[in-house]
Amino acid sequence: MRLEPMRYKEYTWPYNPETYTVERRRSVALHKVPFGGYCLQDLGDTCRVLRGEGVFAGTGAYEEFQKLEAVFDETGPGLLVHPVWPAASAYFVSLQLAEEPLPDYVRYTFEFWEDQVTGAGLTEVTGEQTAASGSSASGSGGERVVYTVKKGDTLWGIAGRYGVALTDLIAANPQIKNPNLIYPGDRVTLP
Numbered sequence: 001m002r003l004e005p006m007r008y009k010e011y012t013w014p015y016n017p018e019t020y021t022v023e024r025r026r027s028v029a030l031h032k033v034p035f036g037g038y039c040l041q042d043l044g045d046t047c048r049v050l051r052g053e054g055v056f057a058g059t060g061a062y063e064e065f066q067k068l069e070a071v072f073d074e075t076g077p078g079l080l081v082h083p084v085w086p087a088a089s090a091y092f093v094s095l096q097l098a099e100e101p102l103p104d105y106v107r108y109t110f111e112f113w114e115d116q117v118t119g120a121g122l123t124e125v126t127g128e129q130t131a132a133s134g135s136s137a138s139g140s141g142g143e144r145v146v147y148t149v150k151k152g153d154t155l156w157g158i159a160g161r162y163g164v165a166l167t168d169l170i171a172a173n174p175q176i177k178n179p180n181l182i183y184p185g186d187r188v189t190l191p
Contacts, residue, residue, distance in 0.1 A: 001094050002055070003016055003083035003084075004072055004081070004083045005083075006080075006081065006082050006083065006175065007079075007080070007081040008071060008078055008079070008090070008092060008112070009071055009074065009078035009079065010071070010178070011067065011068060012069040013054070014056070014064060015054075016054070016083060017052040017053060017054030017110070018052075018053055018054050018055060019052055019053045019054075019140050020050060020051060020052030020053075020082075020084075021052070022048060022049070022050050022084075023048065023049040023051065024041075024045060024047070024049075024135065025046045025052075026042065026044070026045060026046070026047075027042075027043040027044060027045070027046050027152060028040050028041065028042055028044055029041045029043055030062040031064070031180075036054075036121050037092075041181075043151075043152045043153060043154070044151040044152025044153075045151075046189050047113045047114045047115070047116065048085075048088075048113075048114040049110045049111060049112070049113055049114070050080070050085055050090070050111070050112045051084065051109070051110070051112075052109065052110055052111075053098065053107070053108070053109045053110075054110075054174075055106060055107050055108070056107060056108075057077075057104060057105050057106075058104055059100075059104060059189060061094040061103070061104050061105055061106045062103065062106055065097070065108060067098070067108045067142055068088065068095065068110075069095060069107070071092065071096040072092050073091075077089045077090055077091050077115040078092070080112055080114075081132055088114045089114070089115040089116075089117070089182045090112040090113060090114050091112065091115055092110070092111075092112055093111050093112065093113050093115045094110060094111035095109075095110050095111075096108060096109045096110075103164070118143075134174055134184075134185070144189060145189075145190045146187050146188065146189055146190070147162070147187070147188045147189075147190060148185065148186075148187055148188075149183060149184055149185060149187070151184045151186055153182060153184075154182065155170065155179050155180075155182060157187070158188055164190060164191055169188070169190070169191060171191070172189050172190070172191040173188055175187055176188070
């Protein structure tokens with residue numbers, strides 16, 4: 001069986017990496033309760049991580065590594081197409097030279113993190129929708145921006161993602177009685 005070549009943004013590997021691992025983790029929070037007990041809260045999956053190791057061999061091996069390094073230097077996520085991993089938007093977060101390069105042989109390691117947020121999350125709510133929902137927060141021009149909580153979200157994470165202070169986010173959402181507990185489907189108004 002011939003596997004398709006791995007691709008990221010505009011770069012296509014001349015041959016697939018030798019090894020790779022796909023890591024998935026679940027984020028779990030521990031909450032203490034009265035009288036010495038505790039409960040666990042499932043915060044959902046974290047991003048999938050694809051790690052691997054490969055070599056470039058033959059004439060031009062070091063030049064090929066430099067092409068890969070140029071792709072690493074580009075900012076922002078890109079489409080990662082891997083023969084086994086489903087195609088996904090991902091960040092190229094690590095590229096290492098694994099040994100002293102020879103003129104015709106380069107061993108390297110890499111790491112990609114899946115980006116599940118690109119193009120998702122925020123929803124514009126118009127004046128009519130605001131009136132229908134019974135909410136009172138408004139932004140510029142009578143419109144406001146509302147985020148719908150997804151599995152694994154925290155207020156701290158939402159604040160960091162959209163560049164707002166956590167205290168301002170909490171103040172803009174008095175309907176949230178306990179800022180440490182939000183649930184999928186909750187609506188969070190951005191200040």
